[in-house]
Structures are given as structure tokens and as C-alpha cells.
Amino acid sequence: MDDQPVGRRVALLRTQRRMSQQVFADLLGKSKSWVDKVERGVRRLDKFSTIAEIANVLNVDVSVLMDGSSGPSHRTRASRGTPGVDVTEIRAALERYDKISGPVAPSTTPLSELRKAVDHAWMAFQHANYVALAKMLPKLIRDAQTAGSGGEGDTARSGAYLLAEVYQIASSTLRKLGEHDLAWLAADRATMVCQRAGDELLAALATDQVAAALSGLGRVRPALEISMTVANQVAPEDTHDATPQRLSVYGMVLLRGALAAARLGDGYTVRELLAAAEAVAKEVGDENFYWTCFGPTNVALFQVAAEVELGEAARALRTSDGIDPDGYAAMLPERRASHLLNVARAYTQVGDLQRAAESLVEADRLAPNEVRCRPVAQELVVDLMRRTGNPPVPGLMEIVDQIGLSATAGAPRS
Numbered sequence: 001m002d003d004q005p006v007g008r009r010v011a012l013l014r015t016q017r018r019m020s021q022q023v024f025a026d027l028l029g030k031s032k033s034w035v036d037k038v039e040r041g042v043r044r045l046d047k048f049s050t051i052a053e054i055a056n057v058l059n060v061d062v063s064v065l066m067d068g069s070s071g072p073s074h075r076t077r078a079s080r081g082t083p084g085v086d087v088t089e090i091r092a093a094l095e096r097y098d099k100i101s102g103p104v105a106p107s108t109t110p111l112s113e114l115r116k117a118v119d120h121a122w123m124a125f126q127h128a129n130y131v132a133l134a135k136m137l138p139k140l141i142r143d144a145q146t147a148g149s150g151g152e153g154d155t156a157r158s159g160a161y162l163l164a165e166v167y168q169i170a171s172s173t174l175r176k177l178g179e180h181d182l183a184w185l186a187a188d189r190a191t192m193v194c195q196r197a198g199d200e201l202l203a204a205l206a207t208d209q210v211a212a213a214l215s216g217l218g219r220v221r222p223a224l225e226i227s228m229t230v231a232n233q234v235a236p237e238d239t240h241d242a243t244p245q246r247l248s249v250y251g252m253v254l255l256r257g258a259l260a261a262a263r264l265g266d267g268y269t270v271r272e273l274l275a276a277a278e279a280v281a282k283e284v285g286d287e288n289f290y291w292t293c294f295g296p297t298n299v300a301l302f303q304v305a306a307e308v309e310l311g312e313a314a315r316a317l318r319t320s321d322g323i324d325p326d327g328y329a330a331m332l333p334e335r336r337a338s339h340l341l342n343v344a345r346a347y348t349q350v351g352d353l354q355r356a357a358e359s360l361v362e363a364d365r366l367a368p369n370e371v372r373c374r375p376v377a378q379e380l381v382v383d384l385m386r387r388t389g390n391p392p393v394p395g396l397m398e399i400v401d402q403i404g405l406s407a408t409a410g411a412p413r414s
Contacts, residue, residue, distance in 0.1 A: 006051070009065055011039035013058045027057045029221050034265050043311050044349055047376075050263065053218035085131055085373055087179050089138035090170060094185050096145065109143045111155070114162050117143070121169045122291045128334040128367035133173045140166055148193055160196035164206055167193065171209045178375035180216035187213050201249045204234045205290060208253050211260065220263045227257035239283050248289040251280040255294075255302040262309035270306050274299065286327055293335055297327035301339045308342050313349035316342070337367035341377055348383065354392050357384055361395035372402050 014024050025035045037043035045051050124133050148163025167190035174183035187209035194203035207230050215223035231253045236242030258273035277299050286295030300323045307316035340363035347356035364371040371377040391397040
């Protein structure tokens with residue numbers, strides 16, 4: 001089975017399990033047509049979360065689908081070379097329960113100083129500095145846990161607010177690193193703390209982080225349901241009278257829902273949610289309320305991502321070409337580099353490996369951690385190397401070296 005395309009492996013394993021295409025599609029939450037296109041190779045499987053979901057339904061290791069082997073999963077191989085990132089201490093900080101249910105010692109960090117540290121962490125995230133975040137988050141989580149568990153009145157609410165933000169930063173960072181189980185834990189903690197923080201919009205974003213983590217774990221349908229529930233809760237009665245903060249949070253939840261719908265292959269829902277988000281974005285402009293970077297430009301970036309998920313690569317590339325260059329240039333590095341990864345995926349889908357590699361290298365120059373620390377980017381590099389045998393553009397080999405892949409790791413099988 002080693003030399004077979006992924007779609008053919010899926011078909012063979014499904015047949016061996018005496019599972020019809022319809023039953024298989026139902027278990028995946030996809031259409032029978034989608035399954036048929038995958039098995040015939042008409043639709044490429046270039047999304048790791050989708051492959052992981054298929055592997056789960058077929059009860060096989062991801063590596064069996066990726067390359068026919070019986071060894072460790074593709075994610076394990078790709079993550080092994082991530083430089084300078086160790087989430088062990090973050091895990092330990094998140095798994096502490098003494099600051100949740102035990103006696104609370106007075107915080108030694110003034111809330112003003114903690115506020116500065118939280119803002120610094122948000123900026124590190126929006127500049128895609130995940131290596132630095134992995135190092136600073138354990139202490140930040142512990143400090144925020146202490147601050148968020150003590151005090152009274154406004155002090156207690158302020159401490160809880162900061163702790164909820166720290167959990168959200170941790171969840172977002174862990175998702176980028178492919179640690180979706182920990183991302184879920186951090187997001188769930190954030191939703192609990194928000195009850196004490198007393199901010200409806202912060203609570204909405206925390207719950208939306210739960211949806212994002214579930215989507216990363218392959219549980220896309222419940223992720224979409226959560227996003228829709230949250231959107232209904234924070235939807236303004238009149239967008240013209242609503243605050244830009246509410247509109248930004250509402251719009252961001254709509255975008256998250258659109259991405260989940262795309263992963264389910266539900267193009268109709270994708271278009272509805274994107275249209276709603278676009279209308280809201282016109283009222284806000286490109287802003288960064290609640291650290292969402294929400295506005296017309298981010299809506300366009302999410303549209304490209306959704307079209308890639310739907311397998312509509314040509315449309316995604318046209319959408320990308322139509323993005324306002326000034327708005328795009330003003331986006332923070334994480335948003336731009338993440339977009340370039342989606343553009344690379346789109347070029348891979350249409351078979352333009354040269355331009356896919358160029359987009360990867362451009363993303364790496366803009367925000368190296370977005371490429372070198374993210375499993376989805378590492379998978380793209382592996383795929384390009386496997387399909388070409390050599391780096392298609394200068395600069396790709398440097399990425400290969402940095403993420404710990406050998407020059408021949410992705411070479412085509414002879």
C-alpha cells in the first residue's frame with residue numbers, strides 16, 4: 001500500500017472494513033460525493049485535521065494514510081524538529097488545581113504589572129513569536145492564576161479578567177503548535193474564569209476558543225454548533241448602534257464558524273457566515289478590539305482559508321489577489337504569515353509547486369515561527385519535498401533544516 005495515493009488508501013481501508021461510501025460519509029459528517037472525489041483523487045487531502053478524522057473513523061494510525069507506514073504519526077515526525085518549543089511546563093501550569101480549589105495566597109504581582117505582561121504576550125502572539133510564548137506562558141499562567149483567585153470586588157474581577165486572557169493566549173498558542181488537547185483545556189479554563197470576570201464579550205471569545213480547539217481535534221460539527229450558539233448570544237440587535245467591540249467579537253465568531261463549516265464541506269453555510277461577517281466588518285473597519293484583528297481585511301483572509309478548506313483553490317487564489325494591499329500590509333505578522341500558508345496550500349492544490357514553495361518561503365521570512373513551529377506548515381514542506389525531490393525555490397532548504405527534516409525525507413518513492 002506504500003506507493004498508493006492517499007485517496008486510494010482510504011478506499012482500500014474502507015472496503016476492507018466493509019463500509020459503504022454513504023456510511024463512511026455519514027461517520028465523517030461529509031457527503032457521499034465528497035468521499036467519492038477523495039477516493040478517486042479528484043479532491044486532495046491536504047488538511048491534517050481531516051486526515052486525522054478519517055484515520056479515526058477507519059481506526060488506523062495517521063501515518064498509514066500519509067505514507068502507508070505503520071510507524072509514528074505524521075504529526076509526531078513533523079513536530080519532533082520544532083526548535084526551542086517545549087510545552088511540558090505549560091501543561092504542568094494548566095494542570096494545577098491548587099489555584100482553583102485550594103487556599104489562595106496573596107498575589108505578589110501587582111495587577112498593573114500583570115496587565116503589561118498580558119499585553120506583551122498578546123503582542124508576541126500577534127507577531128507569531130511562539131517560541132518566546134512557550135517560554136513565558138508557564139510563569140504567566142501561574143501569576144495570573146494567583147491574581148485571578150484572590151481579592152474582592154473590582155480587584156477580583158480584574159484578576160479574573162487577566163487570567164481569562166492568559167488562558168486564551170495559551171489556547172491560541174497551543175493550537176498553533178498542534179497541541180489541540182491542551183488548547184481545549186486552556187480554553188475550557190477560560191470559559192470558567194469568565195464567569196467571575198463579568199465580561200460577556202470576553203466569555204464569548206473564550207467559548208469560541210473551545211470551538212477552535214474542538215475543530216483542531218477533528219470534532220468539527222460540535223465546533224460549528226458552538227460557534228453558532230455564541231454568535232446568536234452576542235449578535236447585536238442593530239449593527240449601526242452596536243459598539244465596535246461587540247461587532248468585532250460577533251464578526252470573529254462568525255468567521256470561526258465559517259471555517260468550521262468549510263471543514264465540513266458545507267459551502268452554503270460558509271457563504272452565509274462570510275457575508276454576515278463582511279457586513280459587520282464594514283461597520284468596524286480594520287481594528288484590533290479584544291485582540292481579534294477583525295475587519296474587512298481579516299474577513300478576506302478567512303474567506304481564502306475557507307475556500308482552501310472547501311477545495312476551491314482557484315477561487316481562493318482569486319480572492320487572495322483581490323485583497324486590498326494597504327489593508328493587508330497593515331495586518332500583524334501572524335495574520336499575514338497564516339494567510340501565506342493558506343495561499344501555499346491553494347497553489348499545492350492546483351499543482352503549482354513552485355509558487356507554493358515561494359509562498360512558504362515568504363511566510364518564513366515574515367514570521368519564521370508561523371512556518372517552523374506549526375504542524376500544518378511542516379506538512380506542506382514535507383509534501384513539497386516528497387513531490388519534487390528537491391527544494392523548488394531557494395530558501396526552502398533552510399526551512400527543511402530548521403524543522404529538523406533531512407533533505408531526502410520528502411523525496412518521491414522510487
